[in-house]
Amino acid sequence: MNRTQKSAWSNLAVAALYIPVIVWALVRLFVLKSIPEGLERFWPVPVFIIFAVTSIVLMRRKQSPVEVESDERDRLIKYRAVVACFVSVWILLAAATLIPSIVVGVKGSIPIWLLTFINVGVLLITLLVYSVAVLVQYGWGAKDGR
């Protein structure tokens, strides 16, 4: 498994951990009609930073000093994953713009902290799309490596 695949699995893990948090926050706000107070609002941010920094440190470790880390096929795989990401960003931005106005109405209002959740949500889903696109192209890491 090369660095790109490791990074994709790491992103997938982060997204898998945080998407439920964001979904819960949205359900809490719009369905249960309650607003989190104090530290409950902010704990995902430092945890995300710790996880991201740990992943970056681990990813930077070279598998072998002589082995080639990435080549033309890796670049092509990354390029296609980035294209998938780009398409998903546009779809998500459209959804992030339309859904709040449908839910709370055109003249409704949402709390500022919810924008953070929406932005992080878009980021995480984009990461998820990138990771899945990378892993699918590599054959999920197992089939291709035999």
Added chain:
Amino acid sequence: MADDRLSNQVRRLRFENGEMTQQQLADRAGVTRQTIIAIEAGKYAPSLPLAFRIAHAFGVSIDDVFRYEDTDLKPGR
């Protein structure tokens, strides 16, 4: 990435060259072992420079490693 019309003799050439490992070929061609695996399995069609590097690694011409079979392709004069 893959092209059904492109076939290759990489596996056979590896064994004819002292049972060269995929890693050794990858090092000589300057790519990862995964790329060699994908090429051998016909899942990835390499670029022209990489195809030449692989051929050079075996000391043969590119035609001896890769073959492109297209029935619609008319031979030039």
